[in-house]
Amino acid sequence: MLKIGKIEQGFVLDHIQAGMSLKLYHQLQLDKTDCTVAMIMNAKSNKMGKKDILKVECDVNQLNLDVLAVIDHNITVNVIKDGEIVAKKELILPKEIRNVLKCKNPRCITSIEQELPHIFVLTDEEKEIYRCKYCEEKSDKKF
Amino acid sequence: MRHLMSPLDFSVEELDALFDLANDIEFHPKKYANACADKILATCFYEPSTRTRLSFESAMLRLGGKVLGFSDAGSSSASKGESVSDTIRVISSYADICAMRHPKEGAPMVAAAKSLIPVINAGDGGHQHPTQTLTDLLTIRSLKGRMNNFTIGLCGDLKFGRTVHSLIDALVRYENINFIFISPPELRIPDYIIDELKAKDIPFKEVISLDEVMPELDLLYMTRVQRERFFNEEDYVRLKDFYILKKAQMDHAKPDCLILHPLPRVNEISVEVDDDPRAVYFKQGQYGVYVRMALILTLLNIKVD
Numbered sequence: 001m002l003k004i005g006k007i008e009q010g011f012v013l014d015h016i017q018a019g020m021s022l023k024l025y026h027q028l029q030l031d032k033t034d035c036t037v038a039m040i041m042n043a044k045s046n047k048m049g050k051k052d053i054l055k056v057e058c059d060v061n062q063l064n065l066d067v068l069a070v071i072d073h074n075i076t077v078n079v080i081k082d083g084e085i086v087a088k089k090e091l092i093l094p095k096e097i098r099n100v101l102k103c104k105n106p107r108c109i110t111s112i113e114q115e116l117p118h119i120f121v122l123t124d125e126e127k128e129i130y131r132c133k134y135c136e137e138k139s140d141k142k143f
Numbered sequence: 144m145r146h147l148m149s150p151l152d153f154s155v156e157e158l159d160a161l162f163d164l165a166n167d168i169e170f171h172p173k174k175y176a177n178a179c180a181d182k183i184l185a186t187c188f189y190e191p192s193t194r195t196r197l198s199f200e201s202a203m204l205r206l207g208g209k210v211l212g213f214s215d216a217g218s219s220s221a222s223k224g225e226s227v228s229d230t231i232r233v234i235s236s237y238a239d240i241c242a243m244r245h246p247k248e249g250a251p252m253v254a255a256a257k258s259l260i261p262v263i264n265a266g267d268g269g270h271q272h273p274t275q276t277l278t279d280l281l282t283i284r285s286l287k288g289r290m291n292n293f294t295i296g297l298c299g300d301l302k303f304g305r306t307v308h309s310l311i312d313a314l315v316r317y318e319n320i321n322f323i324f325i326s327p328p329e330l331r332i333p334d335y336i337i338d339e340l341k342a343k344d345i346p347f348k349e350v351i352s353l354d355e356v357m358p359e360l361d362l363l364y365m366t367r368v369q370r371e372r373f374f375n376e377e378d379y380v381r382l383k384d385f386y387i388l389k390k391a392q393m394d395h396a397k398p399d400c401l402i403l404h405p406l407p408r409v410n411e412i413s414v415e416v417d418d419d420p421r422a423v424y425f426k427q428g429q430y431g432v433y434v435r436m437a438l439i440l441t442l443l444n445i446k447v448d
Contacts, residue, residue, distance in 0.1 A: 107269060
């Protein structure tokens with residue numbers, strides 16, 4: 001079995017849906033930092049069958065929890081200090097999110113005015129529905 | 144400063160005040176003839192719309208104000224690539240209030256965010272057309288004398304018809320309204336609206352036959368099947384004349400059942416119905432001017448004693 005060592009400072013994102021970690025890596029903009037990142041794909045999981053895990057060695061405040069919550073709020077966020085889990089962060093769906101989801105409605109004003117931020121508003125918390133602030137099109141949440 | 148983006152921007156109480164003002168304008172037009180004497184309305188129409196634009200212009204002229212603007216994107220700076228935000232910042236120094244129509248959904252909202260003057264959404268793509276909804280509500284309230292306790296039939300293109308969706312959204316805020324959706328299966332009301340009505344426990348039914356429900360209706364809102372919504376000409380041709388309201392059907396309607404239509408009409412209401420006193424769709428156009436006059440005064444915060 002493949003072994004990945006402990007990290008000293010940073011966070012571990014556990015229970016990521018198998019195959020989603022690379023997308024998450026880009027969405028969290030980890031490619032724009034110089035943090036050490038370990039991406040574990042298709043790890044065995046009792047709960048999920050298969051799962052991905054991301055281990056990131058950096059300041060935990062660098063992590064955009066809103067992005068994570070929108071992508072999948074079932075992801076577990078473990079905060080690591082001195083090699084130990086010191087906290088688990090709860091993911092709460094943000095009321096409004098900027099430049100994470102893109103509006104794909106070809107009739108939306110964002111389709112012609114490139115400088116506009118893509119803003120989505122949580123309109124149904126139970127069904128996790130986000131709608132574009134401008135045209136109210138439902139997000140398909142495909143990243 | 145206030146804008147109008149959606150018909151739901153105004154509470155029921157605010158709408159009542161707006162409609163009271165519109166009715167006062169209807170009966171005392173002279174009182175308001177100079178109310179906007181020193182004001183200018185900019186009509187920024189990025190796509191052609193004769194009826195809505197002229198209705199806004201008529202409203203401002205009847206208030207003694209002046210009008211400037213453009214009537215298609217080709218004659219505006221948009222053709223040079225100017226953003227809506229930049230355009231409205233400039234227009235803010237030329238006019239006191241702006242009515243904007245744009246083919247892109249959400250454009251008036253983008254304008255409102257940067258505007259120094261009130262912006263009225265005069266239609267943004269298939270999204271919202273709040274002044275049409277206000278017109279429909281004022282027509283119902285003025286001619287029916289109430290905004291509650293009635294059965295309304297909505298007939299025709301209930302799938303793509305944005306006026307229908309906005310009207311339903313606005314009417315569910317009133318008490319004891321019963322909806323009957325009359326459409327061919329291909330153009331039935333979207334599921335999300337059905338889900339909303341169910342969640343709010345609002346009575347409705349869906350039927351295909353207009354004849355079957357005609358005697359139940361207190362109001363019938365007819366709509367046009369719009370060619371531009373179809374990808375396939377064959378489907379359009381098959382569905383465009385699915386409903387044609389004729390004099391014979393009016394015989395089965397209640398004596399006080401009102402027939403509304405946002406216009407323009409194509410074939411869905413036979414011209415023989417026009418002379419029936421219950422056909423109020425042309426009167427609706429008149430209420431469109433009154434409600435826009437009331438809206439301009441309200442957004443400019445002008446009070447007339």
